[in-house]
Amino acid sequence: MSVYNKKILIIDNNIQIRQVLENWFYRLDYDVFFTSGNTDAFNIFSRRQPDLVILETIFTNLDGYEICRKIRKVSRVPIIFLTALGDTSSRILGFQVGADDYVIKPFTPNELEARIRAVIDRVSNSNSPQPIKKRKKFYINELLIDTTQGFILKEDIKINLTKIESSLLELLVTNPGKKLSRTKLLTKIWGYTPDRAIDARLIDVHISRLRSKIENNPRAPNLILTARGIGYVFRPY
Secondary structure (H helix, E strand, C coil): CCCCCCEEEEECCCHHHHHHHHHHHHHCCCEEEEECCCCCHHHHHHHHCCCEEEECCCCCCCCHHHHHHHHHHHCCCCEEEEECCCCHHHHHHHHHCCCCEEEECCCCHHHHHHHHHHHHHHHHHHHCCCCHHHCCEEEECCEEEECCCCEEEECCEEEECCHHHHHHHHHHHCCCCCCEEHHHHHHHHHCCCCCCHHHHHCHHHHHHHHHHHHCCCCCCCCCEEEECCCEEEECCC
């Protein structure tokens, strides 16, 4: 029996996929419900308020990426794309619109369950009360970085961070001057070791988004620096 007992919304038109997931997740005691990729998908999400969304990218009447965008405007619920589109541009777009993970069909239920557990664990840990000593705010130049609340205060303007951005920035800012590899960043933040080079390269997408929020000139970053051939390093402060 699953220790999570979470509500999972699966948005997918493929009947066979839905049957496989239904049998698998019901056995694990997840509360699973389904809808196809139509105009009602977002309404069903709003009404049922799931703990996690599994989403296809390809539908006849609606773009899965657009569904993700709409959900992300109103919620920070974890979203996992489950799709046959495995090319680099599709995967990068998935993360750009706010997905927490991207799983390619064909897949095994074991793999998907492991990804779900990793995402739910990360979200649960970020939402759980932390000891006072771990509640850190970082004052760097004109910035106030508050990773526990998930925002940056830049020149008195509040800039919100996604959960992934907040976790990634916290890992960087608490290790100033330390070169962190893409593999290590992905393992720490996503909870699994990448088995394909493309997985590690997706870190670049999130770093780019972070730079656009934290840097005065994202094209010539002064805080989140590139460690060539390795990954990234936060400038010592």
